[in-house]
Amino acid sequence: MSSEPFGVLADPARRRILDLLRERPRLVGELTEAIGLSQPGTSKHLRVLREAGLVTVRPEAQRRWYELRPEPLAEIDAWLTPYRWMWADRFDALERHLDTMDDE
Amino acid sequence: MSSEPFGVLADPARRRILDLLRERPRLVGELTEAIGLSQPGTSKHLRVLREAGLVTVRPEAQRRWYELRPEPLAEIDAWLTPYRWMWADRFDALERHLDTMDDE
DNA sequence: CAGGAATATAACCGCAAGTGCATGTACTCG
DNA sequence: CGAGTACATGCACTTGCGGTTATATTCCTG
Numbered sequence: 306m307s308s309e310p311f312g313v314l315a316d317p318a319r320r321r322i323l324d325l326l327r328e329r330p331r332l333v334g335e336l337t338e339a340i341g342l343s344q345p346g347t348s349k350h351l352r353v354l355r356e357a358g359l360v361t362v363r364p365e366a367q368r369r370w371y372e373l374r375p376e377p378l379a380e381i382d383a384w385l386t387p388y389r390w391m392w393a394d395r396f397d398a399l400e401r402h403l404d405t406m407d408d409e
Numbered sequence: 410m411s412s413e414p415f416g417v418l419a420d421p422a423r424r425r426i427l428d429l430l431r432e433r434p435r436l437v438g439e440l441t442e443a444i445g446l447s448q449p450g451t452s453k454h455l456r457v458l459r460e461a462g463l464v465t466v467r468p469e470a471q472r473r474w475y476e477l478r479p480e481p482l483a484e485i486d487a488w489l490t491p492y493r494w495m496w497a498d499r500f501d502a503l504e505r506h507l508d509t510m511d512d513e
Numbered sequence: 514c515a516g517g518a519a520t521a522t523a524a525c526c527g528c529a530a531g532t533g534c535a536t537g538t539a540c541t542c543g
Numbered sequence: 544c545g546a547g548t549a550c551a552t553g554c555a556c557t558t559g560c561g562g563t564t565a566t567a568t569t570c571c572t573g
Contacts (some may be wrong), residue, residue: 315419316531320488327491333550346532348551353530367540367549375495382489384424387431389486391479420561437520450562452521471519471570 310377311384313357318342319350326360326373333369414481415488417461422446423454430464430477437473 314320318340325331325339337347351371354360358377363370418424422444429435429443441451455475458464462481467474 309419309421311415311421311424312419315413315416317413317415318531320415323492343533344550345534345552349531352551364539367538369550373495375492378489378492379496381485382493385482385486385489388427388479388482391477392483422561438518446561447563448520449522449564453561456521468569471568473520 310357310359310380313353313359314381316350316353318346319354322347322350322354322371323359323373326371330363330370330372333371336371414461414463414484417457417463418485420454422450423458426451426454426458426475427463427477430475434467434474434476437475440475 314323321340322336325336331339333344333347333351336351337344340347340350342350351360355362359374360371361374363372425444426440429440435443437448437451437455440455441448444451444454446454455464458475459466463478464475465478467476
């Protein structure tokens, strides 16, 4: 099972779901409509997210409130860390920083 | 084609390759041995990375030096950004920050 | 020019993932 | 208790991915 956060985020629908849950908990119905998929399809993605620990469910009668649990994203963030300094040409920012230090 | 950075990083072998290239450019042979895959298998992953813009090739006779091009990772970083404050209980850091501000 | 080294591409295979459809389950309400 | 709502699960199907083996390509070297 691709319970790995990286694999889970590979699917755009799943990223979309997480983005929606960032705002507030949602019902399956809402998510289904939002991502334009069948209800079972949505449920399947939610299952994957659940097994990856990225969401939790709070049942309320027949309804299920899905909420975000962002902790597993830390793994991705950690992997990304050693790369982060590389892309944004920090030359300007660095220069500005050094200039500032000179000013002081 | 899953030229999307997210899809590309879904495979551990590809992440491993990037990690190796973070240190220095490498030949296909090195990478092949490092990730314990067949040479064609490695070449395939390199192709995916190439098409995603995550690596570039510098030919030298029959050899190909692969080097890292981390820019596309910025997209992932950007997606991750609105989540980043959430997991690390920044309560302490935030408190310290506010304390500092109070001091000034 | 022949042979070998380094890599890419092609052809093929197995399997898991994503999707739709149909059905099951759990709960509410009249 | 029966019907409807909200969601999960099962099944069938298709596609694409990751892997290997075999082959083509390119270049160096003797």
